[in-house]
Amino acid sequence: xRVKVEDLYFSYPGKDVLKGINLDLKxxxxxxxxxxxxxxxxxxxxxxxxxxxPQSGNIIFDGTNSSKLSRIEIAxxxxxxxxSSSQLFSASVFDTxxxxxxxxxxxxxxxxxxxxxxxxxxxxxxxxxxMNEYNCLSGGQQQRVLIARALAQQPExxxxxxxTSALDIAHQLEVMEIIHNSVHKRGIGVLMVIHDLxxxxxxxxxxxxxxxxxxxxxGAPEEIFxxxxxxxxxxxxxxxxxxxxxxxxxxxxxxxxxxxxESLGIF
Amino acid sequence: xxxxxxxxxxxQNIKDAYExxxxxxxxxxxxxxxxxxxxxxxxxxxxxxxxxxxxxYKTLFRKLIPGLANAANAGNSEIIIWKLRLxxxxxxxxxxxxxxxxGATMQVVLKNPLADPxxxxxxxxxxxxxxxxxxxxxxxxxxxxxxxGNAFIFSVLSSGLILAIxxxxxxxxxxxxxxxxxxxxxxxxxxxxxxxxxxxEAVKAAVFWTVGDLGKADWNKISITAPIVFVGEIxxxxxxxxxxxxxxxxxxxxxxxxxxxxxxxxxxxxxTIMVAGIVSFTGTIGFIGLVAPHLVRMIIGNDNRxxxxxxxxxxxxxxxxxxxxxxxxxxxVILPVGAVTAFLGVPLFIYLIMKKxxxxx
Numbered sequence: 242x243r244v245k246v247e248d249l250y251f252s253y254p255g256k257d258v259l260k261g262i263n264l265d266l267k268x269x270x271x272x273x274x275x276x277x278x279x280x281x282x283x284x285x286x287x288x289x290x291x292x293x294x295p296q297s298g299n300i301i302f303d304g305t306n307s308s309k310l311s312r313i314e315i316a317x318x319x320x321x322x323x324x325s326s327s328q329l330f331s332a333s334v335f336d337t338x339x340x341x342x343x344x345x346x347x348x349x350x351x352x353x354x355x356x357x358x359x360x361x362x363x364x365x366x367x368x369x370x371x372m373n374e375y376n377c378l379s380g381g382q383q384q385r386v387l388i389a390r391a392l393a394q395q396p397e398x399x400x401x402x403x404x405t406s407a408l409d410i411a412h413q414l415e416v417m418e419i420i421h422n423s424v425h426k427r428g429i430g431v432l433m434v435i436h437d438l439x440x441x442x443x444x445x446x447x448x449x450x451x452x453x454x455x456x457x458x459x460g461a462p463e464e465i466f467x468x469x470x471x472x473x474x475x476x477x478x479x480x481x482x483x484x485x486x487x488x489x490x491x492x493x494x495x496x497x498x499x500x501x502x503e504s505l506g507i508f
Numbered sequence: 509x510x511x512x513x514x515x516x517x518x519x520q521n522i523k524d525a526y527e528x529x530x531x532x533x534x535x536x537x538x539x540x541x542x543x544x545x546x547x548x549x550x551x552x553x554x555x556x557x558x559x560x561x562x563x564x565y566k567t568l569f570r571k572l573i574p575g576l577a578n579a580a581n582a583g584n585s586e587i588i589i590w591k592l593r594l595x596x597x598x599x600x601x602x603x604x605x606x607x608x609x610x611g612a613t614m615q616v617v618l619k620n621p622l623a624d625p626x627x628x629x630x631x632x633x634x635x636x637x638x639x640x641x642x643x644x645x646x647x648x649x650x651x652x653x654x655x656x657g658n659a660f661i662f663s664v665l666s667s668g669l670i671l672a673i674x675x676x677x678x679x680x681x682x683x684x685x686x687x688x689x690x691x692x693x694x695x696x697x698x699x700x701x702x703x704x705x706x707x708x709e710a711v712k713a714a715v716f717w718t719v720g721d722l723g724k725a726d727w728n729k730i731s732i733t734a735p736i737v738f739v740g741e742i743x744x745x746x747x748x749x750x751x752x753x754x755x756x757x758x759x760x761x762x763x764x765x766x767x768x769x770x771x772x773x774x775x776x777x778x779x780t781i782m783v784a785g786i787v788s789f790t791g792t793i794g795f796i797g798l799v800a801p802h803l804v805r806m807i808i809g810n811d812n813r814x815x816x817x818x819x820x821x822x823x824x825x826x827x828x829x830x831x832x833x834x835x836x837x838x839x840x841v842i843l844p845v846g847a848v849t850a851f852l853g854v855p856l857f858i859y860l861i862m863k864k865x866x867x868x869x
Binding site: 315 | 518519520521522523525526527529615616619620621749752753755756757759760762763764765766767805809810811
């Protein structure tokens, strides 16, 4: 699904968060949104998902303005994976993933829905956990369940809000591989907010770098990850190496390090 | 075996496990229905006048199949069964269903495992309305429905006010609970003031009214409450699948196409009318709406599609049991069932908390 964002503005009372975002995302790209805290990444994702109504601007899915779509219609197009999702009263893993079928059935799930959920669980390596309680899983397993739920939704676009932030490096790689493989197998697009520059550079087809509510830079990882951009956006001096065609970013020090009093002992 | 076959086999295992799980949950509901029916018979048979279990069902059949009614002579036991005990027990079943299902729903909607059907101030508002009628004789409806009408109207008014106030803040669970708490204290204070100036006999009657009791039940009252409970129960079961999704958080639920705010307000309105319909006829019967859902959660888990109806049936079982104890333990004195449910509910609830050791998840 082609997603276009035109002149998107969003503000909370007293704070402008998005100040004119323009984007054009192609069908099957993995797009990573990067930027410092408070730059508007998560808000952008929530606006595209329709969780936050923008003040002005358009979000267009394959030529249809999202404001003309109902919640259910959006739910059939977009699968959303929140940073984490806690359940007050725990459901089983199977039932949690089955929730992804909700936009497609009205009151009762059909045998087809059960087939789809069982297949997704199998592919995500959750088969042995399918009857476990969601609340009893580890953070990495819960994240996998949430991705499985979004895949069971059979969306055309997957939106993820920091899917790896709570995970150790093994699970980070695992989650990214799962996303990468499902995108190519199912031909869906991915837009994810992520903090880890190295994971982004390894898996992204396209990087969107945000700063203060605008898109600072947008393009392939090798165009975006430059010393100048990192310094400008994060205020951090960094070295950038290329290893087997993948860029890695090593932060060195804050550019304004002198301003931090030494007594704080941070650096 | 090829890898595709292996995959298919494996996901077949997942499906089998799921089907088994689903069947077990359904069996629980199906098994509860005969339990309730048998319990009604047992509860009717229990009491100060000697009545056999068989008499109960004989009377029931005679009453339900009119052709037989003329042929049989209405004996003493039949009058006791039909006029005294059965209305009381049927009212107990209805109250148990309403309180259990509403409790289960409100725990999810208000995101609070300690929520019960009175969380939106229904009981104190109903108590205020009843006191107004009993002590001052002021009411909206006249005649025998003076007290009931007042209790119903004030409890619906209270919940309506809470929804209207919290609706301005996006109808968040926190704002609902806090406004509910504020109104609870407001109505309690108002009731105290009326009682302070009231005649002592009337105040006693008003206090007695607020303690939940099934003794006021008759067939006319049941003909009003039964449709309210029946329709409310169906509406809650209809929304129970959405409640499952709302339990994973508002953002998740919205992203799956659920109208979170609309569903929250809709289910609250249904719960209010159901519980107000019961409270205005019986007074406040506590603990059923809190304990029944948690009991079911422990047995078959948190799937609201099963939990909502099952908590209603378990609520009916608990309430009828409590009422049987209330009628027999100090016979011929009949205790108000509201006092007995607290005696049963508190130890049961503490047991549930201890058994869970840490977190009602």
